[in-house]
Amino acid sequence: MPLSMSREVFITCAVTGSGQTQDRSSHVPRSPAQIADSALEAARAGAAAVHIHVRDPETGAPSRDLALYREVTDRIRASDTDVVLNLTAGMGGDLVLGGTDQPLPPGQGTDIIGAADRLAHVAECRPEICTLDCGTMNFAENDYVMLNSPGMLRDMGRRITDLDVLPEIECFDTGHLWFARQLVEEGILRDPALVQLCMGVPWGAPDDLATFQAMTANIPAGWTFSAFGLGRHQMPYVAASVLAGGHVRVGLEDNLWLERGVTATNAQLVTRAVTIIEAMGATVMGPAAMREKLGLVRQEAQG
Secondary structure (H helix, E strand, C coil), rough: CCCCCCCCCCCEEECCCCCCCCCCCCCCCHHHHHHHHHHHHHHHEEEECCEEEEECCCCCCEEEEEHHHHHHHHHHCCCCCEEEECCCCCCCCEECCCCCCCCCCCCCCCEEEEEEHCCHHHHHHCEEEEECCCCEEEEECCCCECCCCCHHHHHHHHHHCCCCEEEEEEEEHHHHHHHHHHHHHHCCCCCCCCEEEEECCCCCCCHHHHHHHHHHHCCCCCCEEEEEEEEHHHHHHHHHHHHHHCCCECCCCCCCCCCCCCECCHHHHHHHHHHHHCCCCEEEECCHHHHHHHHCCCCCCCC
């Protein structure tokens, strides 16, 4: 198969995530000020977009507090550093079953809310991009299921489209990409779409190149895709995605390490991705070029 390498590449930095990494590295930001500062450092290092979750400032636990999202986005917008805002919409679909003998009622950690509530921070903060996890999935935890039913995704998709925000369709497995195409065919999501291929997340698509090639081969012509791998595979997937014609995501949500025994900052991970991309003969796109490519609408938060 001939190479279809990208010649211009945008980098998304996933700044903090919602995983239990807050005590594994001192570089994982917790407070709105820390998250915004880390995002801006990543932007200055070469990230065109920053993907934002928020955390409880005291505990570091994942949060969906509107005030925290508002503070982070306000801080980023008030800075002199331009960057595309990409907010998660993945929270609020967390089901923790009670165990194999008695799955119901759900266990501690369950957080299931409606479509409007899952997108309340998107409606208020008006980012250019928000994520749409395009399917239900078993994660690594024993009794945890990420719930995204077809009905929920259709509802969320319509709401995101109505907000004039571009959904970044998160595909953790091949069936998620199949349903993404269905949402576009139904007119719920606009064509062309933006896809993020999430490789190596247990128990989704494994991070082998055969699976990655199968997923990229099923992305419709004209769509834009990015990809990431976890941990030590983060930087190899920078190269793999560029070679396959895509863009890249790095950041502390997916990988804490710069090298063995050395924890990274978001800016350091972006800098390393820039080095790889430029060494391959491609150029790194800035936020203005990314907006032009994707037709992004830059909006202000609601008053």
